[in-house]
Amino acid sequence: MDTFLASQPETYKQLLKRSIALYRASFFKTAFLALLIAILAFLPRLIAESMDTHLYLTPFPWALQNIGLFLINLIILLIFIAILWHVYCVMRGVHEPLVEDFTMGVKKLFYALAATIIQNLIIFTLTMMIFGLLLLLSQQRVLFYPSIMDILFTWFIFCAASLFMFYVITLFIFLIPCIAIENKGIGAALERTIALVWNHWWRVFSLQITPWVCYFIIMGIITMILGPYVTPLWISILNLVIFAFFIAWFAALLLVQLKDLELRKALALKQHDYSYP
Numbered sequence: 001m002d003t004f005l006a007s008q009p010e011t012y013k014q015l016l017k018r019s020i021a022l023y024r025a026s027f028f029k030t031a032f033l034a035l036l037i038a039i040l041a042f043l044p045r046l047i048a049e050s051m052d053t054h055l056y057l058t059p060f061p062w063a064l065q066n067i068g069l070f071l072i073n074l075i076i077l078l079i080f081i082a083i084l085w086h087v088y089c090v091m092r093g094v095h096e097p098l099v100e101d102f103t104m105g106v107k108k109l110f111y112a113l114a115a116t117i118i119q120n121l122i123i124f125t126l127t128m129m130i131f132g133l134l135l136l137l138s139q140q141r142v143l144f145y146p147s148i149m150d151i152l153f154t155w156f157i158f159c160a161a162s163l164f165m166f167y168v169i170t171l172f173i174f175l176i177p178c179i180a181i182e183n184k185g186i187g188a189a190l191e192r193t194i195a196l197v198w199n200h201w202w203r204v205f206s207l208q209i210t211p212w213v214c215y216f217i218i219m220g221i222i223t224m225i226l227g228p229y230v231t232p233l234w235i236s237i238l239n240l241v242i243f244a245f246f247i248a249w250f251a252a253l254l255l256v257q258l259k260d261l262e263l264r265k266a267l268a269l270k271q272h273d274y275s276y277p
Contacts, residue, residue: 004091004256009264012207019253026090029098030248033083038244040072040079042236049233077112077176080251081105084180087251091259104180111179115186119172126168130161170205171197174261177254196261207257215246 004022006014082105089096134157171194178189197204219239227235 004093006256006260006263009260009267012203015207015253015256015260016210019249019256022087022091022252022256023249026087026252027248029090030083030086030251031244032098033079033086033101034247035244037076037079037083037247038240040076041243042240043072044069045236046233046240049231049236074109074113077116078102078105078109080247081108081112081176081180083248083251084177084255087248088181088255091255108180111186111189112176115175115179115189118186118190119175123165123168123172127165130165134158134161166205167201170201170208173197173204173208174254174258177258181255196258196265200261200264204257204261208253211246211249211253215242218242 004018004025006018010018082101085104086096086098086101137157172190174193174196175189178184178192179186182189182192184192219242222238222242223235226238
C-alpha cells in the first residue's frame with residue numbers, strides 16, 4: 001500500500017486492510033507504549049489475583065484505591081493519546097521521536113479528560129432516564145407481566161433501549177482522536193464526532209468492534225485450552241500480552257475510519273453543492 005491516506009471512501013474490507021497495514025508500519029514504535037497501557041490496565045487485576053483478594057471501588061472518592069485507579073486511567077489516557085499521535089504521524093509519513101509523542105499526550109490530556117467526563121455524564125444521564133422510563137412503565141403494569149404480548153413488548157422495549165445506548169456510545173467513539181490529532185477543543189470535538197457518526201452508525205460499529213471480537217475469540221480459545229492447567233494469574237498475564245498486541249490496531253482502525261468518514265462527509269457536501277447551483 002503506497003499511502004495510508006485514502007483518496008476516496010472505502011468499503012469495510014478496504015478499511016480493515018488499510019488499518020492492518022498502518023498497524024504493521026507503526027507496530028515497533030508503539031509496542032512499548034502499548035505494553036505500558038496493558039500493564040497499567042491489568043495491574044489491579046494482577047495485584048488482586050497474586051494476593052488472592054479483590055479490589056473494589058468505594059463510595060468515598062478520596063479512598064486510596066479510587067485515587068489509584070483514577071491515576072492509572074489518567075496515565076493510560078495520556079499514553080493512548082501518544083499512540084494515536086504516533087500512528088497519525090506514520091499515516092502522514094511524518095517521523096517524530098517518542099518524546100514528541102509523550103509531549104503531545106501531555107498537551108492534550110486535560111481536554112481529553114474533560115471531554116471523557118462530559119461524555120460519561122451524558123451517557124449516565126441517558127441511562128438514568130431510560131431506567132426511570134422502564135421503572136415508570138413497570139409501575140403502570142405495562143412491563144413484566146406473564147402474558148405473551150406483555151413478554152414480547154417487554155423484550156422489544158429492552159432491545160430498543162439497548163440499541164439506543166449502543167448508538168449513543170458509538171457517537172462518541174472518535175472523541176479522543178478528534179482531540180488528539182485534529183487540534184479541536186472539547187465542544188468542537190463533541191460536535192465533530194457526532195456529525196461524522198450519526199448517519200453511519202452501523203458502518204462505524206461493525207468496523208470498530210472487529211478487533212475486540214478477534215481479541216475475545218483468541219482469549220476464549222486460550223482460556224478454554226489452558227484454563228484447566230494454569231492458574232488465573234498466568235491467564236491474566238497472557239491476556240495482558242495479547243491485549244498489548246491489539247492496542248495499536250485499535251488506534252489505527254480509529255484513525256483510518258475517521259479519515260474515511262471525513263471523506264464521506266466532504267463528498268456528500270460536494271454532491272449537495274452540485275445539486276443546488
